[in-house]
Amino acid sequence: MLVLVISLVVTLLMPPSFRATSKFQIKRPRPVMGIGTGEDVVASSNITDNYIPMQYSVLTSSEVLKVVSKKLNLAAEWGMTDDLAATNLAGMIKVSPLRATDLVDVIVSGPDPKLVQNIAKAVPEAYKQDREMRENRLVETAIKSLQDVLREQEDIVNDKMMALKKLIAENDYLPSTMYRSGDNRSVMTGAMEDEDFRNSKAQLMKFEKDEQELAAYVAEVQRLPDDKLMDYVTNSDLLNAEILAADSLRKTYQEYMEKDKERENLKAQNLGPKHPKMVALQETANILKEKLNKELVGLRSSLRSKLEMVTASRVKWAKIVAQKEEDLRRHVMKMPVYEQTSREYDTALDQLKTLDARYKDEIARLRVPRESIEMYDNPLLPTAPYKPDVTLNLAVGAVAGLLLGMGLALLLEFMDTSVKTMEDVERALQVPVLGIIPKNVPILHSAGSLGPDAEAYRILRTNIEFNKKGLEEISLTFVSGSAGEGKTTTLCNLAYICAQGGYATLMIDADLRRSKLHRYYELDNEAGLTSYLLEDYPLEEVIFQTPVENLYVMPAGPVPFDPSGALNSRKFSELLQEVKQRFDIVLVDSPPILGVSDSAVIVSEVDMTLMVVQPRKLPLKALLRQKQVIESVGGNLAGVVMNNVDITSDHQYQYYTTYYSYYSAESGASGGNADASSLKKAERSGKAKELAATQSNDNEDLY
Structure with missing residues (x-):
């Protein structure tokens, strides 16, 4: 009850206070510059996840409140400096963000209803003015930085172009090894020379292989006697079918073997050597054998001739391959320098064109007005004070008194050392x-x-x-x-x-x-x-x-x-x-x-x-x-x-x-009542008067 009475007295003595509220949305600023992908050559605005909460503090910063003070002429009205007026305003303003949104309530409290309305209206305007001033300074700095980057890129392109011209002038053969395609871009290639060299190398290897095989055939033919050479020629598949002498030799040898089989058949028929068939068959066999001997000699000569031709071709292609290898080596050593220089020039030129195009786009974009806030509720003139709230204060006083009483009871209970149970x-x-x-x-x-x-x-x-x-x-x-x-x-x-x-x-x-x-x-x-x-x-x-x-x-x-x-x-x-x-x-x-x-x-x-x-x-x-x-x-x-x-x-x-x-x-x-008092029990037994006197004097000993 004491706390409740105090709450009532304090409530009645409190001066009335009015409140006005303005609701608006704080918008995130657009990036100042956004050139490039991955790495920006011009810095963008430093926008973090804490940007909006940070702006809640900016709303009550001294810079913003000084603008409010000057706009409403509060320093002169209150008889103090702008800094003190800003400090006084900070105590009147409460920023209350709406959860899970970018909306914020600026609540202004004070004894003058018209003044709190004007302050609630001036705070978002002052914040907007301060933020636009800061962002304009940042835009100007960003444009200047972008111009500096463009000038630097132009210098880089000029340096790369001079280096390319100098390289072409020092190597007369370079223009003949390149071709230009689209946008005056030079493209170097060594694919043609490399392919020509590989084809020549393959041809040389083919002749080397043929030379090795023919050399082995010739050595074997020269080593074997006529009778064994005939078996080698007819039974071996190693000889090249393109050697006609070997092919003719096989046919003659086949005819000779057929005649020999016919002679064996005649012998099986008991025909003697003098028999006309036997004689005719023997003469044909002798002619074929003589032909075989001549063809064997021709085979050896044909193989040696072909080996000489293959060797000459191999020597010729070896010289061609050596020359092409030297040309390719010179090409490989000289061309990367030109290609690298040309590539650097083309890259620098592309960057310059991109920067120039983006610079024009950014200039046009930066000229678009930037919206920093969007108003939702303008402050209204308060018609009744919001403080003191008699009902709330009395309720709080009652709750506080109750809690204080309970706390005091618990304290007394804690300090009570008597036995209880x-x-x-x-x-x-x-x-x-x-x-x-x-x-x-x-x-x-x-x-x-x-x-x-x-x-x-x-x-x-x-x-x-x-x-x-x-x-x-x-x-x-x-x-x-x-x-x-x-x-x-x-x-x-x-x-x-x-x-x-x-x-x-x-x-x-x-x-x-x-x-x-x-x-x-x-x-x-x-x-x-x-x-x-x-x-x-x-x-x-x-x-x-x-x-x-x-x-x-x-x-x-x-x-x-x-x-x-x-x-x-x-x-x-x-x-x-x-x-x-x-x-x-x-x-x-x-x-x-x-x-x-x-x-x-x-x-x-x-x-x-x-x-x-x-x-x-x-x-x-x-x-x-x-x-x-x-x-x-x-x-x-x-x-x-x-x-x-x-x-x-x-x-x-x-x-x-x-x-x-x-x-x-x-x-x-x-009908009995065991819980009745002792006085009532005594009344029913006729001893009420004496027992009442006893209880009045000695009650402390009864219970």
């Missing part, structure tokens, strides 16, 4: 939690035994039975660190449940300083524990029967001068031993253990001690101190009772008190 108690004290008593439990003997409240004490009674170490442990006391944790109420209700369970139960009020048990059962406190200890009253005169069957009470009696001394006596120990012989269970009420020393005496005498702990009441150190006191006097800390637990809002205890849901239907049907 039964797990905290068991982990710190290393003893079990024997019972969980809900909040607002009344005195059961006045409210009745039905309902979930009574069941909580039945569970406590059962857990105490199971945690006893022996049958002789029948006396116990409840202790707490401070008053108001409910140990007396817990003791009364547990005694009531034990009595209903058939146990002969005795309650001893050992809280001699602030005794209360006699009030709950409408008894006098004139005789009691102190009467027995200090005045030797008989035991029968200080123990009283209550309206509840099996339930007995020993009141505290008159308050002694030294309560601790009265308890710390042998007679109190004898009393406990005596009543343990007569009753099934003895419950001793005691004062807070950290407040007075009486409880330490009681703890040292009883068999079991139960610590009553109220969640979120005492810090953990107080519980540890209680345990230390109990153990230091030799007491037996059997467990802990969690009292006054709000099981309806504290969900961590609901798992241990599910009997409430089990009893809910029965309690509604019977």
Whole structure:
């Protein structure tokens, strides 16, 4: 609430502020120059992926805002310099780009609606003027650079042309080895000379091969005798078919062999050598043989002649090949120089023509106006202030106050060292939690035994039975660190449940300083524990029967001068031993253990001690101190009772008190109300007046 009130006051004190917005698109600039492919001879604009975001900062740069200040005469109106006026404008302007677009909102805020409209209108105009000025400077620089490149390229072309003319003049044969084609471009070639040389080389190799074969034939023919030469000629396919002598020799030899076969056939017919057929056949064979001898001589001569002709042709072609090889070598050595020089000249000339054509195109393109922005929404005159927003400020104040309150609550919770759950108690004290008593439990003997409240004490009674170490442990006391944790109420209700369970139960009020048990059962406190200890009253005169069957009470009696001394006596120990012989269970009420020393005496005498702990009441150190006191006097800390637990809002205890849901239907049907206050229970039992007075005075000890 404090933060909300502060938000309201601050909102009412804030001066009104108006806002005007202009929306426009920032366009990417076209490249200044784009000559060439791959490498630009003239630099283009430095456009990167961050160009548009960079322009958002340019919109609020001092150069642009100075233009706005001069245009609107803000420096004179505000009584300051242009630099200070630009700084003041930067605080009034907010640039808000639209996501995933090139659109941007320029938002101007200020106390004067007309002024913010004029500023919102002047900012894009000033940006456009500044950007055009920068781009025009860049264009002029680019044109000058392009002119310089053209002049340099012209010089390069002139140098290449002079070098080509000088080379032609120094080598007269070059013009005869080249031809011109299209655009006065010289093309050099050595393909013709190379092909001629290869053809001549092939012809020479053919003659060399023929010469080698014929030389081998001639050597073989000269070496063999006539009879073996005939077999070589007729059977070998190595002789060239073009040698006619060899062909004629084969035919003659074939005729001779046919005649020889006819002679063998005649011999087979038993014709003698003198037979006319035999004689005629012999004469023909002799003629053929003589012809063979002549043809053999002619063959040798023909082969030698052909070998001489092939050798002469081979020598001739060897000279031709040598000459052509020399011509080709000279051509190969001289022509690359000319070709390289001519190629460099042609390349430089082509580049010059390309640059000249592109230069004319760029000049024409650069004369086209460049658009830097495109307006979409012009600023309107604001009719109402946008700040302060009362609803928003109050909502923010409420949320901030809520968060601050929650944070403060969490801080207090973090700083709170008290125990909160039964797990905290068991982990710190290393003893079990024997019972969980809900909040607002009344005195059961006045409210009745039905309902979930009574069941909580039945569970406590059962857990105490199971945690006893022996049958002789029948006396116990409840202790707490401070008053108001409910140990007396817990003791009364547990005694009531034990009595209903058939146990002969005795309650001893050992809280001699602030005794209360006699009030709950409408008894006098004139005789009691102190009467027995200090005045030797008989035991029968200080123990009283209550309206509840099996339930007995020993009141505290008159308050002694030294309560601790009265308890710390042998007679109190004898009393406990005596009543343990007569009753099934003895419950001793005691004062807070950290407040007075009486409880330490009681703890040292009883068999079991139960610590009553109220969640979120005492810090953990107080519980540890209680345990230390109990153990230091030799007491037996059997467990802990969690009292006054709000099981309806504290969900961590609901798992241990599910009997409430089990009893809910029965309690509604019977008309009983186990959750009613103790005052209402007392009214139904006729003790409303006394119990109301008791609760008004001692409420801190009931719960």
